[in-house]
Amino acid sequence: MEITPDTERPDVEDESGYDRAKEVKQFDDTKAGVKGLVDSGVTKIPRFLIHPPENHLSNSSPPRNTSDDILRVPVIDLGGHEDCFRRAEIVREIHEASETWGFFQMVNHGVPDTVLNGMLESIRQFHEQPKEMKMEWYSRDPQRRVRYYCNGDLLVSKTANWRDSMAFDFQDGPLEPEAFPSPCRQVVQEYMKHMVELREMLSEFLSEALGLRKDYLAKLECMKSETLVCHYYPVCPEPDLTQGTTKHSDPSALTILLQDHIGGLQVLRQNQWVDVPPLHSVLVANIGDLMQLITNDKFKSVEHRVLSGSNGPRISAACFMYPSATHRQKPYGPIREFLSEEEPPKVLTKDA
Numbered sequence: 001m002e003i004t005p006d007t008e009r010p011d012v013e014d015e016s017g018y019d020r021a022k023e024v025k026q027f028d029d030t031k032a033g034v035k036g037l038v039d040s041g042v043t044k045i046p047r048f049l050i051h052p053p054e055n056h057l058s059n060s061s062p063p064r065n066t067s068d069d070i071l072r073v074p075v076i077d078l079g080g081h082e083d084c085f086r087r088a089e090i091v092r093e094i095h096e097a098s099e100t101w102g103f104f105q106m107v108n109h110g111v112p113d114t115v116l117n118g119m120l121e122s123i124r125q126f127h128e129q130p131k132e133m134k135m136e137w138y139s140r141d142p143q144r145r146v147r148y149y150c151n152g153d154l155l156v157s158k159t160a161n162w163r164d165s166m167a168f169d170f171q172d173g174p175l176e177p178e179a180f181p182s183p184c185r186q187v188v189q190e191y192m193k194h195m196v197e198l199r200e201m202l203s204e205f206l207s208e209a210l211g212l213r214k215d216y217l218a219k220l221e222c223m224k225s226e227t228l229v230c231h232y233y234p235v236c237p238e239p240d241l242t243q244g245t246t247k248h249s250d251p252s253a254l255t256i257l258l259q260d261h262i263g264g265l266q267v268l269r270q271n272q273w274v275d276v277p278p279l280h281s282v283l284v285a286n287i288g289d290l291m292q293l294i295t296n297d298k299f300k301s302v303e304h305r306v307l308s309g310s311n312g313p314r315i316s317a318a319c320f321m322y323p324s325a326t327h328r329q330k331p332y333g334p335i336r337e338f339l340s341e342e343e344p345p346k347v348l349t350k351d352a
Contacts, residue, residue: 024048024154031138032131033150033164038234039131049242051159056240073267073276073284074101078201079108094202095209102287102302103267103276109283110201111194116281118187120260123315125183126166127232137166137181145169146179162242162308164232168192171225172325188228195226195256195319202254202285210295212337222290222332223253223321233264233306233314244306244314252288252320259284262314264307273305288320296334297346 023046030036037045074097080086097104126134126148137148140155146168151160168175168188177185203223204214217223233244244264259265265276265284276284292301306314323330334345 018047020048021155024160028140028150028154030131031135033127033148034162035127035164035232035234036131038237043237045162045236045238045242049160049162051242051246055159055243055246071269071272071274073274074104075107075279075282076104077107078110081201081205091205091208094205098206098209098287098291098299100300101267101269102292102300103304104285105276105279106283106285107279107281109198111191111198111283113281115187115191115194116258116283119191119258119317120315122184122187123166123230123232123317124313126181126230127164127313127315129183145172145175146181148181159242159246161245162233162236162239163244163306164234166230166232168228168230171227171322171328184230191317192226192228192319195228198256198283199223199226199254199321202256206254206291206299210298210335210338212335216335217253220294220335221324221327222294224324224327225322227320227322229318229320231306231314231316231318233262233308233316235310235313236308237310239308239310242308244308245304247303247305249301249303250286250288250320251290252322253290253294254288254321255286256319256321257284257286257316258318259316260314262309262312264309264314265316266305266307268303268305276304290323290332294332294335296338296343298338 027046027048032039034049074093076090076093076097078090081090094104134148137146139147140149140152141147148164148166150164151157152165154160166181166184168180170192177189180188200218203217207214207216207218210216231244236242247268257265259278261278263275263278266273267276267286268274286304287299287301289301291299322328323332339345
């Protein structure tokens with residue numbers, strides 16, 4: 001997940017005379033993001049958006065054997081979970097996916113297609129409106145609960161990503177209607193109602209998958225509040241030189257992702273990048289660093305990335321689940337049921 005620094009790190013000119021800090025500031029001052037670059041007709045991306053060659057290695061998933069599921073992100077059907085036998089099967093599948101992949105896709109999750117499609121369309125409308133209408137929302141202040149920006153770490157990162165974002169922070173409770181940009185107001189509120197319902201369901205499934213009471217994670221309040229980040233990845237004139245999102249893992253307990261039909265999301269599995277293909281009516285869930293910590297490495301938070309592309313703008317909405325406001329400063333550690341002399345606290349690792 002992106003973070004916004006409190007202070008800027010001054011950059012200096014390199015031997016070629018390139019002043020990154022100056023170029024980045026000029027870009028940031030436009031408040032138009034990378035979408036503004038596209039609208040201006042650029043055919044060459046700015047230097048601060050060019051990634052080193054090692055970031056582009058193995059951009060495509062290896063060939064798959066259709067009879068071998070090892071390189072397919074699991075798809076789990078949540079339908080019929082009221083039935084005890086069906087529920088046991090869902091819990092088993094979530095346990096296996098969380099333990100081995102750290103990612104799974106969900107069908108029959110309870111969120112209507114009208115809400116999913118409406119969410120994607122509202123993100124498109126916000127990012128594709130005239131920049132003058134977006135500029136009032138542009139901010140690098142992490143205290144603003146609703147803000148639009150290009151790369152949260154733009155001012156300090158060595159390389160920026162080809163992506164603009166709109167963030168809604170629900171960690172301190174609901175937002176008033178006037179806090180939303182008009183294209184997103186009703187849709188985001190409706191979408192978040194469904195995210196809360198899905199979060200509660202997944203909290204129970206994950207608790208049971210860990211062999212705990214179904215209300216265990218709910219009482220722990222490790223995934224009780226949400227931040228919604230709506231990404232827009234414009235068509236890129238030089239997609240082989242940059243990325244939509246660089247390799248990272250999420251610091252949250254759990255992330256629920258809605259992506260459109262464009263594709264580009266990849267997860268690192270056994271040292272290979274594997275596509276997470278966009279499927280109709282599907283939501284993607286992935287384990288975050290906090291969940292890996294409290295489960296003492298039983299569930300894996302894995303690295304993933306998003307490629308830039310030229311087939312059309314990519315749109316996604318990532319809902320990050322965090323501890324509640326009252327537990328935000330609490331020092332979390334492994335659940336005691338997962339600790340013993342044979343199983344001491346693990347160092348947080350990433351499964352390649």
